[in-house]
Amino acid sequence: MTCREDDIFLCAFPRSGTHWTWEIINMLTTGKLEYLSQPKESAMMEFHYPEEFDNIPSRRILNTHLPVRLLPTDVKEKNLKVILVQRNPKDVLVSAFHFLQKAKLMPFEGTFDEFFKMFMKGGLRQSWFDYTLESEKAVNEKELDMHVINYEELKKNTVPTIKRLSEFLGTNCDDEYITKVAEMCSFQGMKKANDEVKDIDKFTFEKDLMKSHYRKGEIGDWKNMMTVAQSKQFDELFAEKMKDSSFKFDFTK
Numbered sequence: 001m002t003c004r005e006d007d008i009f010l011c012a013f014p015r016s017g018t019h020w021t022w023e024i025i026n027m028l029t030t031g032k033l034e035y036l037s038q039p040k041e042s043a044m045m046e047f048h049y050p051e052e053f054d055n056i057p058s059r060r061i062l063n064t065h066l067p068v069r070l071l072p073t074d075v076k077e078k079n080l081k082v083i084l085v086q087r088n089p090k091d092v093l094v095s096a097f098h099f100l101q102k103a104k105l106m107p108f109e110g111t112f113d114e115f116f117k118m119f120m121k122g123g124l125r126q127s128w129f130d131y132t133l134e135s136e137k138a139v140n141e142k143e144l145d146m147h148v149i150n151y152e153e154l155k156k157n158t159v160p161t162i163k164r165l166s167e168f169l170g171t172n173c174d175d176e177y178i179t180k181v182a183e184m185c186s187f188q189g190m191k192k193a194n195d196e197v198k199d200i201d202k203f204t205f206e207k208d209l210m211k212s213h214y215r216k217g218e219i220g221d222w223k224n225m226m227t228v229a230q231s232k233q234f235d236e237l238f239a240e241k242m243k244d245s246s247f248k249f250d251f252t253k
């Protein structure tokens with residue numbers, strides 16, 4: 001894929017806050033306090049051929065759940081900006097469970113315990129652990145121009161986190177503008193925009209599913225789903241798999 005000099009690539013494991021970050025980045029780059037009518041899926045790399053992105057005006061915010069190694073070679077060659085969104089994996093797991101129960105094309109019809117076991121084994125087409133460790137390696141190797149955002153940091157310290165993102169992208173929006181972006185992209189703001197502004201009919205994706213992206217938007221919802229035993233089992237696997245990782249995850253409100 002031939003990329004433009006100012007393309008931005010947004011990478012995240014599914015359910016990590018991709019929609020949220022995509023909308024924020026659009027407001028930063030366009031300089032307009034408006035929700036885009038097109039949904040994030042319109043710029044999702046695994047859903048389209050490259051030429052389908054030709055009509056998107058610059059700067060394009062292309063997004064993907066694919067591993068970082070599958071980004072176009074231009075990303076490295078043209079030193080394009082890459083943003084990686086991270087979220088604590090217990091909340092990712094719970095969010096994915098709820099989401100996939102509603103998906104018609106790729107439904108998960110089992111129990112939460114069955115889903116939990118599948119996630120732990122690296123299901124969901126790719127393992128959260130593999131995805132995250134590979135992404136961390138890419139960050140550490142510094143071969144790509146990458147900026148990492150944590151869902152929890154964005155939730156708890158929204159304005160400073162968006163400000164750092166703006167500096168990384170060179171959009172240098174002022175504090176007043178960033179505060180308004182934070183307000184517009186609050187969970188409630190985006191949920192409402194998804195119902196009222198997004199032109200979902202233009203796209204061939206499952207409409208019900210497109211409506212179910214905005215569920216709770218909280219940190220620590222895993223506590224409502226996981227048993228003490230599951231949580232312990234998760235912690236043990238996490239400690240083993242992430243022993244060499246310096247990525248930090250925040251599991252509590």
Ligand code: A3P
Pocket residue numbers: 012013014015016017018019020091094095096098155185186187188190213214215216217218221
């Ligand atoms: P929950 O299911 O825990 O509510 P993605 O966009 O990567 O698929 O991630 C979806 C998750 O991000 C969902 O989590 C969704 O509710 C949450 N989310 C979406 N917009 C958000 C916002 N503005 N603030 C906080 N969380 C948001």
